[in-house]
Amino acid sequence: MDATEQYEHRSNRRSFLLKGAAAGVATVGAGRLLADPPNAHASGGLTPGDAAILRFLAALETLETDLWQQYNELGGIQDSEVPGGSGNPDYTDALSVLDSDMAQYIHDNTDDEFTHFTFLNAYLIAHGMAPANLEKFRTLPSSTATGAQQIGRLTNLMRLTVDTSWWTRYRSDSLNPDFGDTLPQAVPDLATGEHPGIPRSNDDLTPPDHLQAIANTAGFHFAFIEQGGTSLYPSLAQRVNSTEVLRILLSIGPTETMHFQTWQDKAGNAPPLTDPVTGLTFPDLNADGELLQTNLIMPEPTIFLDRKFPVCSIIRPTETDGAAMGALSALTADGLFRGQSTEFFAVMTNLAQAADAAHHGT
Numbered sequence: 254m255d256a257t258e259q260y261e262h263r264s265n266r267r268s269f270l271l272k273g274a275a276a277g278v279a280t281v282g283a284g285r286l287l288a289d290p291p292n293a294h295a296s297g298g299l300t301p302g303d304a305a306i307l308r309f310l311a312a313l314e315t316l317e318t319d320l321w322q323q324y325n326e327l328g329g330i331q332d333s334e335v336p337g338g339s340g341n342p343d344y345t346d347a348l349s350v351l352d353s354d355m356a357q358y359i360h361d362n363t364d365d366e367f368t369h370f371t372f373l374n375a376y377l378i379a380h381g382m383a384p385a386n387l388e389k390f391r392t393l394p395s396s397t398a399t400g401a402q403q404i405g406r407l408t409n410l411m412r413l414t415v416d417t418s419w420w421t422r423y424r425s426d427s428l429n430p431d432f433g434d435t436l437p438q439a440v441p442d443l444a445t446g447e448h449p450g451i452p453r454s455n456d457d458l459t460p461p462d463h464l465q466a467i468a469n470t471a472g473f474h475f476a477f478i479e480q481g482g483t484s485l486y487p488s489l490a491q492r493v494n495s496t497e498v499l500r501i502l503l504s505i506g507p508t509e510t511m512h513f514q515t516w517q518d519k520a521g522n523a524p525p526l527t528d529p530v531t532g533l534t535f536p537d538l539n540a541d542g543e544l545l546q547t548n549l550i551m552p553e554p555t556i557f558l559d560r561k562f563p564v565c566s567i568i569r570p571t572e573t574d575g576a577a578m579g580a581l582s583a584l585t586a587d588g589l590f591r592g593q594s595t596e597f598f599a600v601m602t603n604l605a606q607a608a609d610a611a612h613h614g615t
């Protein structure tokens with residue numbers, strides 16, 4: 254296929270998925286179930302527990318898409334594949350300090366997240382199950398900086414508290430959160446206070462080191478988001494019943510890991526600096542040993558399952574008990590939902606608790 258054909262193929266696939274989802278909603282709304290979901294029947298059907306896990310993942314992917322779309326409008330490539338924004342040249346330039354291809358990667362990560370929630374919801378609907386729908390919570394304000402759409406958002410990128418312990422977690426050879434270990438922060442300032450990951454207005458475009466600190470924040474936030482998906486999918490996969498649902502989780506989850514690995518590498522290029530406006534400091538990560546060294550991006554082998562076993566290079570954490578609530582709590586602590594309604598938290602908590610109540614074999 255040439256580039257044009259590939260693009261048309263992708264567009265057709267996207268419109269097919271959306272049409273399929275819309276048709277499914279109409280079918281469920283009319284009180285009828287789709288008659289023939291052959292693959293799931295062949296693998297044992299879609300249990301309420303499997304549906305709860307898929308629905309929680311669809312909700313999180315919807316939230317993930319919302320945040321990525323905001324990043325893309327200001328800092329990604331602008332095209333019809335991920336429409337909406339018009340780009341902010343100053344922010345895009347600041348992001349490009351981390352890698353000249355940042356705009357492409359932001360665009361493609363955003364595109365991927367759209368397909369994740371769209372697919373998961375279409376699959377639920379095709380099996381007569383309710384999809385995740387958070388549209389009523391699209392109430393948070395947009396950035397007013399040049400390039401952003403002025404629409405209601407599900408997530409807030411302007412008051413982030415970014416946990417950067419994933420950096421040391423994947424560099425430690427003796428600690429693992431599944432054993433109760435707490436890992437140190439790579440950028441301690443980001444883990445306290447509230448920091449914008451996007452320019453909130455054109456006032457944030459200067460001075461240069463202030464804008465660079467915002468781009469650096471985004472660089473670490475990208476990896477924080479995607480390491481979460483990297484752990485969540487294997488954590489929840491342990492409790493699904495259908496082999497086809499297992500296939501879905503095992504096929505989507507590693508794409509989050511591919512995103513994470515890219516972002517981890519780019520975050521290491523964030524220049525050490527102190528924001529002259531806020532005092533937020535990004536330290537020199539290559540000044541203080543292997544737990545922070547920027548090029549150690551392959552997962553260091555660490556303890557797994559039981560200390561009696563040899564260390565192993567693994568995704569961590571992958572504990573399944575409470576994994577959905579753990580993910581929701583981590584995103585809440587990240588500040589993504591600052592300004593959201595009480596009802597939003599109630600709905601998300603219900604979705605997470607239902608996913609955590611699902612058990613393999615029931």
Ligand SMILES: [Fe+2]
Pocket residue numbers: 314317365366369482509
């Ligand atoms: Fe995703």
